[in-house]
Amino acid sequence: MTIGSTLIERFYRSLYLIRRTEEEIVKIYPTDKIKSPVHLSIGQEFVSVGVIEALRCDDIVFGTYRGHAMYLAKTGNLRKMISELYGKITGCSKGKGGSMHLVDVDKGVMGTSAIVGTTIPLSVGYALGLKYKKSDSVVVSFFGDGAVDEGVFHESMNFAALKKLPILFVCENNKYAIHSYHINRHDSDNICERVKHYGMQVERIEDGDIFKIYNFTKNVIDSLRERDLGPVFLECVTCRWKEHVGPNDDFHLGYRDKEEVEWWKANDQLNKIRMMADDKTAKLIESVVEHEIADAFNFAEENTVYNEKEIYEDLFKE
Amino acid sequence: MERILSYPEAIREATEQEMLRDSSVVIFGQGVDDPKRILGTTKGLLERFGSERVFDTPLSEDGITGVAIGAALAGLRPINTHIRMDFMLLAMNQIINMAAKMRYMFGGVYRVPIVIRALIGKSWGQGAQHSQSIYPLFMNIPGLKIFVPSTPYDAKGCMITSIRDDNPVIFIEHRLLYYQKGYVPEKSYSVPFGKARILDKGKDVTLVGISQMVIECLRAKKYLQEVNIDAEVIDMVSLSPLDIDTVKNSVMKTEKLIIVDNAWTVCGAGSEIITRLIEMDVKMQVRRMGFAFVPCPTAPALEQHFYPDAKKIAMNAFNMLNPNKKEWQPNLELSIEEIEFKGPF
Structure with a gap:
């Protein structure tokens, strides 16, 4: 299997965009201009990027409140995302959602949710709809290891397998549900071992290799389009570098070892891809992305005014 | 036909x-x-x-x-x-x-x-x-x-x-x-949200029913005829949005309102309807009826005290209109079939 420079460039562009956008969020957060709790993806970006680069534009992704990476990897609108964090009407959810409720229907980013596990059955229902309409798009459902604790996760796995739906489940296993460690919540740390009994193909990638994630997804998605495979489950072990919510480190809390994170930092896929990329091209990508980020923050800083009736808009479709 | x-x-x-x-x-x-x-x-x-x-x-x-x-x-x-x-x-x-x-x-x-x-x-x-x-x-x-x-x-x-x-x-x-x-017409038709229906007109008291309690209110109206009380019966049909205007217009006429919830009354539909009427300064006497505030028991001897029924509604209305008279109980027994509602719409 050879990976062409084009893929490296795509990986780098996406990883760099996500990392740098979130680093800017970290920088700006103390100013209190961002009126929204942020659950940063820093360190976990490679899962979204590895999976989403293997998708088509018309494929659909569902995700969680830790959703900046998924949103940006699917090239959701950066201006609208930052404006949403700022609480502006120019945001993707008109300032009614915030960081935890990002959406870009045109790009196939379905709205993210702040209740753990809740978008999983929605993604299954969407796949049911695609199958019914005989579309060859597929759905990817992103969630964390905390979601596996929820009853609705198991209901959704069962139903997706029962109906042989065109869906890839991607569990980003960062081993912590807020601060609760996985082996204090499950008898076994291997989620695939449990899920395979629902009747679906499973794959566990433990080393954070973005190429493994991409290659697996590419093969699976092609098969899912043929409609006879049924759901597939991918577990990607990963690591959240920052605190559960907010822009800071959290080692002072003492619930996890710094060493755990250090291994993942040494294994950072962004650095790895940077070194694989042609230096000149990488610099060009960096320059373009930096410009996009600066533009998005400037756009969000602009004064906008809400009509006071706006609070009552969008409750019902008339 | x-x-x-x-x-x-x-x-x-x-x-x-x-x-x-x-x-x-x-x-x-x-x-x-x-x-x-x-x-x-x-x-x-x-x-x-x-x-x-x-x-x-x-x-x-x-x-x-x-x-x-x-x-x-x-x-x-x-x-x-x-x-x-x-x-x-x-x-x-x-x-x-x-x-x-x-x-x-x-x-x-x-x-x-x-x-x-x-x-x-x-x-x-x-x-x-x-x-x-x-x-x-x-x-x-x-x-x-x-x-x-x-x-x-x-x-x-x-x-x-x-x-x-x-x-x-x-x-x-x-x-x-x-x-x-x-x-029921064969053709397709739609009934709008937020529109209550006056099922039977009356001038003395407004009975608002929800779901199956509409049937009990219609039976109560029949009982009340025995004592010359003319009840207006309203079916809410839609609870969200609510049609307050239809209830308001009726109560402006009768000045007496009994809401029979098909549920517990605490923070119920009746509470909401009455509150909105009060906020509109409607002058009225009101009573709420609904499930006894306990889980529903299975024994029929207990269950009969759990639900409002036509007799209880009629007695409540009689008492509202005749606060100084002694309690009245309807004699007539009405079966469900007598209250089958046939339209027309």
């Missing part, structure tokens, strides 16, 4: 007509394709539309509600059935955190056309977990619409409206209403 259908036949006909009209309408839930077909309301649908559009589900209320929402986002118009409203409590997370919020929380990008059907049970020892009527919980949530039709005519018209609506609709049926028969 008037075309008479039963309540379940009316729901079935509405569903079938909409499924014929629009191929994006699908129906699923536990038992939709089983031999009993949700008490006949899904009879013949599997044979006509196939198992892709009419299918049974695992007992996964929360997950299946999420599936309905997701399918709606993908362009379908799902109807999800709960043969017991009590089972909906397992789906509250998806109904309240997701369905009710999908449109607003994402700035209006979505429409969520789902219909959630829920059947309320009563009598024959249904007990604490087969008799609940939790519509006040949903009335408290912005983003949901709620129908509680009591007549076959409204059952069909409200179902058609619900299926065509682009928002989540809770469609509440009552198993005792399944015995109701009445005029």
Whole structure:
């Protein structure tokens, strides 16, 4: 299997965009201009990027409140995302959602949710709809290891397998549900071992290799389009570098070892891809992305005014 | 000759007509394709539309509600059935955190056309977990619409409206209403949200019923004729949005209002209707009636004290109009059949 420079460039562009956008969020957060709790993806970006680069534009992704990476990897609108964090009407959810409720229907980013596990059955229902309409798009459902604790996760796995739906489940296993460690919540740390009994193909990638994630997804998605495979489950072990919510480190809390994170930092896929990329091209990508980020923050800083009736808009479709 | 259908036949006909009209309408839930077909309301649908559009589900209320929402986002118009409203409590997370919020929380990008059907049970020892009527919980949530039709005519018209609506609709049926028969036109028609119906005019007291309590109010009106009290009976039909104006106009005339909730009265539909009338400075005497504030017991000797009924409603109305007279009890015994509501609409 050879990976062409084009893929490296795509990986780098996406990883760099996500990392740098979130680093800017970290920088700006103390100013209190961002009126929204942020659950940063820093360190976990490679899962979204590895999976989403293997998708088509018309494929659909569902995700969680830790959703900046998924949103940006699917090239959701950066201006609208930052404006949403700022609480502006120019945001993707008109300032009614915030960081935890990002959406870009045109790009196939379905709205993210702040209740753990809740978008999983929605993604299954969407796949049911695609199958019914005989579309060859597929759905990817992103969630964390905390979601596996929820009853609705198991209901959704069962139903997706029962109906042989065109869906890839991607569990980003960062081993912590807020601060609760996985082996204090499950008898076994291997989620695939449990899920395979629902009747679906499973794959566990433990080393954070973005190429493994991409290659697996590419093969699976092609098969899912043929409609006879049924759901597939991918577990990607990963690591959240920052605190559960907010822009800071959290080692002072003492619930996890710094060493755990250090291994993942040494294994950072962004650095790895940077070194694989042609230096000149990488610099060009960096320059373009930096410009996009600066533009998005400037756009969000602009004064906008809400009509006071706006609070009552969008409750019902008339 | 008037075309008479039963309540379940009316729901079935509405569903079938909409499924014929629009191929994006699908129906699923536990038992939709089983031999009993949700008490006949899904009879013949599997044979006509196939198992892709009419299918049974695992007992996964929360997950299946999420599936309905997701399918709606993908362009379908799902109807999800709960043969017991009590089972909906397992789906509250998806109904309240997701369905009710999908449109607003994402700035209006979505429409969520789902219909959630829920059947309320009563009598024959249904007990604490087969008799609940939790519509006040949903009335408290912005983003949901709620129908509680009591007549076959409204059952069909409200179902058609619900299926065509682009928002989540809770469609509440009552198993005792399944015995109701009445005029139902064959053609397709819709009944609007937020419009109550005056079922019988009167001038002395306004009786507002919800769901099966509408039937009890109609029976109470007959009892009250014995003592020359002329009651006006209103069926709310829609609980969210609420039609306060129809109740207000009636109460402006009668100055007396009894609201009979088919649920516990605490923070109930009656509480809400009365509060809004008070906020509009309507001068009136009011009484709330509803379930005794305990879980529903199974023993008939206890259960009879749990529910309001026509006699209790009539006695309450008599007492309101004649505070200084001694208690009165209706002599007449009315069977359910005598109150079958036949329209016309």
